[in-house]
Amino acid sequence: MSGGLDRRWIYLGMMLAVALPILWNGMTGKTFPESPTPPSQACFDAIEALPEGSRVLVSFDYDPASEGELAPMATSFMRHLMHKRLKPVIIALWPLGPTKGEETISNVIKADFPDRVSGRDFVNLGFQTGNEGVLKVIGTDFRKQFPVDRSGMPVDRLPIMEGITKVGDFSLVITISAGYPGSKEWVQYVSSANPGLVLLAGVTGVQASQIYSYYPGQLRGMLAAIKGAAEYEALVSAVVDGDGVTPPRYTEARRRMAPQLFGHLVLIGLIVAGNAVYFSQRGRKAVAR
Amino acid sequence: MVLGADAGFMNPEKMLLCVVLAATCACILASMVAARAGRVPKIRRITGLEAVEEAVGRATEMGRPILFVPGIQDMDNPMTVAGITVLSRVAGTAARYDATLDVPVSRSLVMQAARESVQAAALQTGQPDWYDPERIRYITDEQFGYAAYAAGAMARDKPAACFYMGCFFAESLILAENGNAIGAIQIAGTAETAQLPFFVASCDYTLIGEEFFAASAYLSGAPDQLGTLRGQDIVKALIALVLVFGVVMATTDAFSPEPASEPTAEVAP
Amino acid sequence: MSSTTMEPSAPAQGKWWIGLFLVIAVLVAIRAGIGEGMGRAYVQTESTSYAAATDDQGRVTWSAVADGAAGSATIERDVFRTAGQYRAAEAASPNQQAIRFSWDRTIGLWLAAFFTLAVFSFLVGDNPAYKFTESIVIGVSAGYWMAVAFWETLVPKLVAQLAPGLVKAWCMPNLDAGAINLDALIPLGLGIMLLSQLTPLGRHVGRWPLAFVIGTFAGLKMISHVESDIIEQVRATMLPLVVFGDDGSFAAWASIRNLLIVAGVLCTLVYFVFSIEHKGPVGRAARVGVWFLMITFGSAFGFTVMGRIALLAARFEFLFIDWLWLIDPKGQRTMAAVSAAAELGSSLLNTI
């Protein structure tokens, strides 16, 4: 029933479909245009609607394994927040999340917004163990879970944290998540308990289909997989750069859409070919009978 | 809704939780008691579970091992526990056939539980010598380290039957595709919805969500365990009733002239 | 489903593999000889001095001060620099020592590239390079998670609760060394019971911690599932089947959408019914439920593909950008030779 095709040919086709567009892209720097779908537009609008100086909780719930999809989202979120002069407070439910947060800070804030000061305009509070347990506690007492920032400075002495005692005190919460604990837990334990709180999520493709059932109720907006990241990145570029040139580090998601397109086309071709083989074999059997 | 944030029965949300929890437990317990008293429900066929015997038998005939993967999460996950209970049934069958059963695990506590359960199954079947603790061994906690091992082991040992019962993430397809490449019979069961499509595409049989949790009760054949399955069905019927009632209420609400006083869950304020 | 048995390659398997590895090695050697070469890592040593200050609550905090200030402690660490930064520094002052070539990180980079290719090679078939990689990753990751569990869980949650003063002085200087927390004796006791089975006496006691874990988490998960899954999901599905727009007009699509969701949830629930044979009306509803399940699985599959391709793209980017230095989309290297080739390539592509 395999149609006599060695699966290694399939692998080769997929490899070329992904590798060649990357090389093409790297040489020409071209990307495809993006038109935003409602969940991505909703993310953009939710951040646009905040007044300057609002504090935003950003949770980095992923590790290097999912960086390909999620790091461009983190970069775009951070760039948008900085452009709007909002103040991100970074936490993580994954042990390697704080490192990813630090990378985003140095790629975006230190590179393009050097006037922003840690502790006043942004802060990285690091990781806490306990998965959804952490979320339950910050619902009532944020400082109990995150008493110090990553360098050991007590939160009580950080201007950015003034007046923040629980998660409901933030104007907006963003989770960038790769699995458990992640968006689902944020919805279950934070969004449900704080009806007025606006929650945005950036999720991997695997999670997207599950998380969709929470949008637009408990989740105000979501970026689904690299496509969502590319759409949002385009929206942010349009508002930050206008007609000017976007620096290459802010086109990462859109660059990844080219291998995506050809990978999908290979898959579609394979499904069509598989069915062609199937029907031709079935036809032959019918004749034989 | 945060546990303990506003404890006590005064809170309407807690009240609701308490009622639903009590009703669920009551239905399941009542059906269990009824089944013990002789009213054993007839359970519909679950094809994936009927195939367990066939798969084990085939492995024995071919003289190849059986691979059982109880997921990659720890014992705090209900799917892992369900996987271990299925393991004890599979081990019982394997002991009867005297087939080789390999259980690589990715958590130390799971190794502990799996050893206990396989040993118990061997004793029950009257084959205590069949049990070999070294066949149930710890590999690594790392998801893809474990997958690397499983893929390599499948290519070398060529198991004839593969069971994937527990909580799986991205490694599901690595396991299932490599199992498919060596032509093994594959039976999967998980409640991790994101991985179900891959098992459905690559395995011969897949237990979907609730079916997976029902597996050990189904395989045990014990009346009281089968009774709990009927209890689940009764709760499902109640849920459907409440749902229909809620839909009717919401629909009549839509016809009322003034806008609803509080936004429904689906409408962003 | 069908099974495609992939027959092992011909008997001359070993030779075939050696040939493939040789071809790859030659290609890499050629690449390394062209232009600016490939796969080098650079570092710069950052040195920061810290001075202590005591606040009114008696807590000591360290903050960065000018180098070599009296009573300060200095921390030196190596941080990454790009090839472009190295080249710029060399251009400014030849033979500078600030940004330098790093042997250990360069070896690491090449090792990472080897492992990446070795894992890909398993797609062609099992081979020595994959076996090597597999043995390494099993050992490394087991050791890694054990060490992480020690530093992230055992030290802060167990040892620091029972001996806070000791831990504060040893490795957690920011710990609030208050009273001893005796609650931590419970997990310690459970752990000792678990490990007691290594001794002949503990055969039976070793089961109690498992029973504790399984019992408590059965209760905990029951609550969280009933609360967030049954109650919340049912509530979210109580939708009006007739929807009117803001202006009072009948919204047909929104009504159909709600109807489909409600019907879909009900039919799929019927599929999961165990104690009734799927025949007659129940069978028909269950069949519709299966259709909904299939659409759900199809969409989940389609979405997951996106993620997997993105990950594959990221691995190729590692090989092309960080190791082979073929392309430079982020502008980390400013290399005359390769960028000239890239420009030529792009102008060619543009004409097509």
Next chain:
Amino acid sequence: MSRSIALLICLMGGLTMLVSPFLPMATGWANDVTDWFNILAAMAFVLGGGSLLKVQLMRLSARGPGWGYSALTLLAFIVTLWVGLGKVGVVADPSAPTVAWSGKPDDEGSAFWWIYLYVMTPITSTLFAVLAFYVASAAFRAFRAKNVEATLLLATAFVILLGRTFAGVVLTGWLPDWASGLRLENLAVTIMDVFNTAGNRAIIIGIALGVASTGIRLMLGLDRSYLGGDA
């Protein structure tokens, strides 16, 4: 005897957790239990590590085929554990520069960090990436229109695959505004929004029931295979 005590522990633990949301005094019990579990799991590493050492040493001493790979695994395990526990190459944390052990074990520049970055990350993320190939071969083999169910599965995957890239815009972008709902990218959103939501909700509700029922079976000791065989 030992089994009866174990069953009692299981039942009491479960009941306590079941009532804990309704007791004011029980605030935080769920977190405590989770912490205890993590500690227990960390201590259980002794068992897992012991099993790993034993299996690999047995292979090594038997000198069967592939014993060299066992030696490699052992070496990798011991070296990683040693540099991780010993914080080899870790510099002090800036918040306490005088406390030598204050740095994090995976700080940039440490040996543990090097192993993580250059050995573990490339292998694990490449294995993750290899899924792109497996997805392709699985789709080729399994997505065949054999019956209504299989056709729905493959048609949905088809629409999502097209609708989530530029191809969707190219293929159906010409549709007029009144038919914009049929554009592939919007069709993809509709599938997610309606069918996927409905299917997932039912699965989730079913799973919750399965968890509840399994929980009851475990607490009552109907399912006690994990407790082993002998009395």
